[in-house]
Amino acid sequence: GESVGLHLPTLSVQEGDNSIINCAYSNSASDYFIWYKQESGKGPQFIIDIRSNMDKRQGQRVTVLLNKTVKHLSLQIAATQPGDSAVYFCAERVGANNLFFGTGTRLTVIP
């Protein structure tokens, strides 16, 4: 199956700073990508998605960047807050097929 990996398993940032979480994917045929946030003991929560025909998409305090040349995806969180502390997963999909999840990055926000 596809391989979706994350560069860093943990990330600690000061409250108010910006966070950048990275993800590498291996399937060049993937055309849809999603970032999820998972808090302890809960299911994944949709954050933002991007299709392969875009290289940037912005949401509220979050931005996803897609670099298809190097098969890299990143999630930027502006003005990180304590409530942003969680594990973040990227996921990729080819067409209408299943989602494949990366290994996850634990973000810890230091007050």
Add this chain to the structure above:
Amino acid sequence: GAVVSQHPSWVICKSGTSVKIECRSLDFQATTMFWYRQFPKQSLMLMATSNEGSKATYEQGVEKDKFLINHASLTLSTLTVTSAHPEDSSFYICSARTSNYNEQFFGPGTRLTVL
């Protein structure tokens, strides 16, 4: 957004017993439902995919006779862990997808502990 519920949220059972977990899409019709398993500090691993009225498609390595999946309606799927053993202890998460393939929603998960 759309809501997916799971019941129970947690369950403790004895080894050898069977446990049923329900997954419901509350405000939309789910043409496809997915079951994932997540061990501590690991990612979500897809176990099976089910379409309403059809047999589930299991991922490699997942025993279909041990993890029984029923998707009887467009709003309900069940996962039954049969003859549960301690190694089946995990966090089970369901997901539902609408006919718009871009939208896939996750349930809150069910923590299964097998003693």
